[in-house]
Amino acid sequence: MSRRRGRTGGEVRGPNSALTEFLRGQGISANEIRARHLERQEQRLAMEALGARGEEQGVEAENREEDLENEVRARAEAEKRRNRKRKRGESDSDDEDDEDFVDTEGGGAGGAGGPGRLRSRRRRQTDRNEEELALDGVDNCAQCKCRFTVTVYTTQTADGKVLCRKCSASSKEKKSADAAQLAVRRQRKKLAEALLDGKDLLTIPSLQDQCIATVVKYIDDVEALGDIGAINLQKISRIMTRNRRLTPVILKLFLDPLSRDIELWDCSSLTHDSLQSIASFCPHLEKLVLGMCGQLKNENLLYYATNLPNLKSIYLDGPFLINKETWITFFEAVGPRLEEFHVRSTHRIDEEVIANLVINCPNLTHLTFHRLSNIKGNTAIHLIADLAHLEHLELSYLGDDYSQAGTGPPPVRPVTVEEEVGRDMDETPEVQVQPVAEDPVDVVAVGDPDAEDLTVVTDDAIVAILNKVGSQLKTLILDGCSALTDRTITAGIRPCCGELTTLSLTLLDQITDEAVADLFTDWTINPGLVKVSFRRCIGLGDSAIEALVDHSRDTLVDLDLNSLQFVTSRGLSALKGTPNLTTIDLGFVRSTDDRIVEALDRSCPHLARVEVYGAPKVTAACRITPGRKLIGRQSDTI
Amino acid sequence: MEEILEPEQSEFVTLISSDGFRFVLPRKAAMISGTLNGMLSASAFTEAQYGRVHLGNISGELLEKICEYLCFNLKYKDRANVPEFEIAPEMALELLVAADFLDSKYLEFCVSLIPVFGSLI
DSSP: OHHHHHHSTTSOOOOOOHHHHHHHHTTOOHHHHHHHHHHHHHHHHHHHHHHHHHHHHOOOHHHHHHHHHHHHHHHHHHHHHHHHHHHHTOOOOOHHHHHHHHHTTTTOOOOTTHHHHHHHHHTTTSOHHHHTSOTTSEEEOTTTOOEEEOOTTOEEOTTSOEEOHHHHHHHHHHHHHHHHHHHHHHHHHHHHHHHHHTOOSSSOOOHHHHHHHHHHHTGGGOSOOOSOOHHHHHHHHHHHHHTTOOOHHHHHHHOOTTOSEEEESOOTTOOHHHHHHHHHHOTTOSEEEESSOTTOOHHHHHHHHHHOTTOOEEEEESOTTOOHHHHHHHHHHHGGGOOEEEEEEESOOOHHHHHHHHHHOTTOOEEEEEEETTOOSSHHHHHGGGOTTOOEEEEESOSGGGSSTTTSOOOOOOOOHHHHHHHHHHOSGGGOOOGGGGSOOOOOOSSOHHHHHHOSSOHHHHHHHHHHHGGGOSEEEOTTOTTOOHHIIIIIIHHHOSSOOEEEOTTOTTOOHHHHHHHHTTOTTOOOOSEEEOTTOTTOBHHHHHHHHHHHTTTOOEEEOTTOTBOOHHHHHHGGGOTTOOEEEOTTOTTOOHHHHHHHHHHOTTOOEEEOTTOTTOOTTOOOOTTSEEEOOTTOOO | OOOOOOTTTOSEEEEEOTTSOEEEEEHHHHTTSHHHHHHHHOTTSHHHHHTEEEOTTSOHHHHHHHHHHHHHHHHHTTOSSOOOOOOOGGGHHHHHHHHHHHOOOHHHHHHHHHHHHTTTO
């Protein structure tokens, strides 16, 4: 009824629904949909008829080919006729049509262009992909070569071939299997990332952390953070730094006039104007941390000195625009109120600057000199002994040797054949992230008389410093002072450092196993060390480790034994007896194996992180308590 | 006068927001919050006796989200593939302050930082 009315355009129509009107406007007509449906029905019937006949007569291979061809031709013929009828406005469906279709199967002729017409008829409604398909035609499946009817739902391969229903279902399965595999891979990658970041995926992050994550995500829309507490502020600031998004606009969120300390670990995107604004917004600052502050200018530092009357502690990493005169003026301006001075990575600090620091700031308790390449001799280091209140001393990677980090040749040391083989084994792609890679490596020319003069940190200097201030020192970091020998330990650390809790001697390759063992044997003036790094002190062996554990058994929390090649399972077994051990680095200690790691896991209740890069005997079979991090296994590939 | 329930008898507790909304949730879920745990465990407090906590500084909207989180935490604890917990950006900062109040785990956080940053500064 409505069907008839709709088909002929000129008729007077009754009231239509909005939907009908809309569909008409879009060129969608119920008749066409119906026609398509009927077509499909016809085809199905034809196929059934074919199938039935096949069963009845038995399968005759040569005839079937021909029959199918005829079938197609006949179907096209029927189609053509129907189209013609439609044009005439006749009823487009009756049983006769179907019968006609079946009957003509024997001798249909001509009919060329049927599918072509079909295609043109459908083109209006189908999208471009489907246009390619010879819809409602019969085609061979690209995979199983069977004959089947092409419909709108037929899937196409990448090269335009069609797949039958069965094959497309199996290809879908394959696709979903691929997707599942991809998801697994992604999950594994996520886990590996979390492992390296020290995060725990099994525990649910606290609501605070979730809120902070949301705040960070929308940080550009935040007008003011408000009174969220110093710790939250610090957390957000650290995340912004880690994402390297600390811009002048975002910096303003962290500047609270009442705050007493501020830490900005990445100032590389801050202009000198915004660095200046720190001091104008927060006049009560006592502690200031500026990491990567390459844009800090002379006038900024002087502004801090004059406008921050309470400044006690300053940490500057990479302030290479600050010249010598400015440093000296700064020390004169802050004078005795400066208690902590940490400076890293600049070539503008020389011996004169250090001398001025020592003279002008006698109340220093914390002092860090890290990677200062312009210090040429050891006279300035001797002066540090005059800082009577010193508690924290770091002198690491000083002098010209370390000016080009990471570009020096590898350390020269005798390598046995077994080691060489072992190393080749380890240099598989899995061990790409080698923590030692960041450490600068340089040849220490001990016997060279010219180099002797340039050595910045010498045994004499350290022994002199420790003899004056060693008794109150809590932290001593002498990383990369490769000129130091056993004398530093026997004449400096052992007799003087009774309060020491943190000791780091990274890369001191001249110190021997015996000296370190002697240091810890009956070291009664010191109640125990908390954090110890013997990273790449390649002379050390089992005796040193056993003596250390014997001495600091109850206090040891953090231990770095990276690259101690002579340590065997005997020394490592001694580590079992340390109840407070939390973090341990056993990277490139080749004798580390599953048994050792599992023993540590069992006996250290606070253990949180074990690094085993380059320890090939730690295998996938190593079982560690869930939640604890075992990082760097070769088997942990992403 | 309401009947006084022994804390271990009642399986559910009621949290009441500043604007009077009541949220009834499993005791186990409420115990995830350090502050609520303290209030509900000490039997001397009326909160513990009645199993009801008035949170005068938290609005109903925030408390709803907090209850959602507590139940979320209870459900997905020690399970892999935890879905993301959605927080509307406009409430994130207020929620942060409320979460701070309810969960005083910062002591742990600070202690955990000592080995990491102790040597740095």
